[in-house]
Amino acid sequence: MSYPEDLRYTPEHEWARLENGVVTIGITRYATEQLGDVVFVELPEVGRKLEAMKPFGVVEAVKTVSDLFAPVAGQVVEVNGALTDNPALVNQEPFGDGWMIRVKPDQAADLQKLMSHSDYERLIEEHQA
Amino acid sequence: MHSTTTPRRTPFYEFHVAAGGRLIDFAGFEMPVRYRGDVREHQCVRTAAGLFDISHMGEFEVSGPDAAPYLDSMVTNDVGALEVGQALYSPACRPDGGIVDDLLVYRLPDRYMLVVNASNIAKDFAWFEEHVPRGVTLLDRSDETALLAVQGPRAAEIVRGHVPDAALDLGYYRFMIGRIFGAEGVISRTGYTGEDGFELYFHPRHAAEVWEGLLAAGAPLGLEPVGLGARDTLRLEMGYMLYGNDITDDTTPLEAGLGWTVKLGKASKFLGQDVLFRQKSEGLARRLVGFSLDGRRVPRHDMAIECGGVGAGRVTSGTYSPSLERPIGMGYVTAAIAKNGTALEILAGGTRLAANVVARPFYTRGTHR
Numbered sequence: 124m125s126y127p128e129d130l131r132y133t134p135e136h137e138w139a140r141l142e143n144g145v146v147t148i149g150i151t152r153y154a155t156e157q158l159g160d161v162v163f164v165e166l167p168e169v170g171r172k173l174e175a176m177k178p179f180g181v182v183e184a185v186k187t188v189s190d191l192f193a194p195v196a197g198q199v200v201e202v203n204g205a206l207t208d209n210p211a212l213v214n215q216e217p218f219g220d221g222w223m224i225r226v227k228p229d230q231a232a233d234l235q236k237l238m239s240h241s242d243y244e245r246l247i248e249e250h251q252a
Numbered sequence: 253m254h255s256t257t258t259p260r261r262t263p264f265y266e267f268h269v270a271a272g273g274r275l276i277d278f279a280g281f282e283m284p285v286r287y288r289g290d291v292r293e294h295q296c297v298r299t300a301a302g303l304f305d306i307s308h309m310g311e312f313e314v315s316g317p318d319a320a321p322y323l324d325s326m327v328t329n330d331v332g333a334l335e336v337g338q339a340l341y342s343p344a345c346r347p348d349g350g351i352v353d354d355l356l357v358y359r360l361p362d363r364y365m366l367v368v369n370a371s372n373i374a375k376d377f378a379w380f381e382e383h384v385p386r387g388v389t390l391l392d393r394s395d396e397t398a399l400l401a402v403q404g405p406r407a408a409e410i411v412r413g414h415v416p417d418a419a420l421d422l423g424y425y426r427f428m429i430g431r432i433f434g435a436e437g438v439i440s441r442t443g444y445t446g447e448d449g450f451e452l453y454f455h456p457r458h459a460a461e462v463w464e465g466l467l468a469a470g471a472p473l474g475l476e477p478v479g480l481g482a483r484d485t486l487r488l489e490m491g492y493m494l495y496g497n498d499i500t501d502d503t504t505p506l507e508a509g510l511g512w513t514v515k516l517g518k519a520s521k522f523l524g525q526d527v528l529f530r531q532k533s534e535g536l537a538r539r540l541v542g543f544s545l546d547g548r549r550v551p552r553h554d555m556a557i558e559c560g561g562v563g564a565g566r567v568t569s570g571t572y573s574p575s576l577e578r579p580i581g582m583g584y585v586t587a588a589i590a591k592n593g594t595a596l597e598i599l600a601g602g603t604r605l606a607a608n609v610v611a612r613p614f615y616t617r618g619t620h621r
Contacts, residue, residue: 156274159285159286159289159290159481160289160290160291160292162548162550162572163548163549163550163572165548165549181549181601183548183549183550183572184290184572185290185291185294185481185485185571185572185574186285186290186481186484186485186571188550188552188600214289
C-alpha cells in the first residue's frame, strides 16, 4: 500500500500535514484497518497544549480502543466536530474528512523528525511480514 | 497451545483471502476477524444472514456402551436425557467447580459428538481422555471436520433445496444427518448469534463446494461472509459466554448464571458436583452480570468495576453493541450488588464510565427458536 507523500507519520500510525503554519492530524489507513469500525473519537478541547508523542485522545472501535499520540508539540486550534455525529468518517476517509485535530506547532521544524511516507511504508511492510 | 508455532489454516483459508478477509491468529488458527466491517457484518446477520467459518472449533467422537454415563460424569447438564437428534449445551467442570470448557453434546444414533472451543482442544482432549473408562472410545475428529454456520432470519431460505427438506423443520437444538450440497454431514439448528440458523459439519474435502454453494444460493438474499469480530458482538448482545473471558478454570457455572445447565439431581455423579451443590446451598460470593452504558466509551476485558467507590470486580467482555447503538459488557461483581439497576463505575484508564446492571440478553429481538 502506498501512503500520501505530502504527509509525515508516527510509528503509532498518526499522520501530520503542515499547511500555512498549522498541522492537521489524523490516523492512517493502516490504523483504521487494524481498529475496525470506529464508533467514537474523544478529542481535546481547542486551546489545549499537547506534548509530542503524548496521548491527546482516544479512538474507540467496535472491538478495540487506542490512544491517539500527538506527532508534534503545540496548541490545539481546531477539532473535527463532524466526527461526533459520524465517527465512521475515520474509516471512510482517514486522510481526508476523517482528520481529527489541527495544531499550531511550537516548532514547525519538528515535523521533519517524523517518518517520511517511504519510511512509514517500510514500517507497515514489516508489520505485515 | 499453538501460540508459538505457525498458525493453522482451516479448509476455507483461500476463500477468506479471496473475500478480502483480514486474518488474525485466534487460538492458533489464522482466522478472518472481518471482511467488510464489523458493523456491516453484524447487521447482515441480524437482518439477512451471515456465513461463518468456525472450523477452528474441535470435534470429539465418543462411542461405546458406556458413552452416556461417561459423558454424564464429565459435564454438568443431563446427557442421559438427550434423544437421538438432539444437542445440548453444557459446561464441563473440574472437581473444584471451575469450568474446563463449555461445549455442545450431540447424540447421534450410535455415538456422541462433542464440539469444544478451539482454544481448549488440547486441554479438553487430555481432560476427557484422562477420565475415559473401559468401554468408551474417545477420538479427536477436529482435523476431519469442516464447520460452517449460516445465521440470520433468512438462513432457512438460503439452505432450502441444498439440505433435506426435513432440516427446515428442525427445532432449536435439534439436528439430523443428511446431505449438505454434495457432502454428507450433520445439519444442526444451533448457533451463537441469537438468530435462526444452522451449523453444518462435513468433511473438509467438500469445503469449496459448500462454501461456494452457500454464497451462490445466499448472495441474492443478502448472505455475506462474517468474521470473528461480528461473531463476538452478536454473541455478547445475547449474553452468551466466551470461554477465556466470561468463564474460565476459575469460575463456576453457577457464578456465571449457567445454573440452568447444572443438573444436580441427575442420575449420575459428575465432576464438580459437590462444590456446585455447596455453592447452591450456601450462596455465591460473586455473580456475572450484564451492564449497559450511556456514553460512547466502551468497557473492555479486565477493566476494574467499582460500586459506590469500592472495588466490585472486573469486566470480562465489553463491546460497542451495533444493534443497541451503545456500549455493553459483562463482568463478575460481588453477589450482593448483582441486581438489575445497580449503578457501577468502570475504570477506563483515567476515565470512570457510568454503567447500570441490566437483564440479559441485551438484545431481545433475535429470531432463534
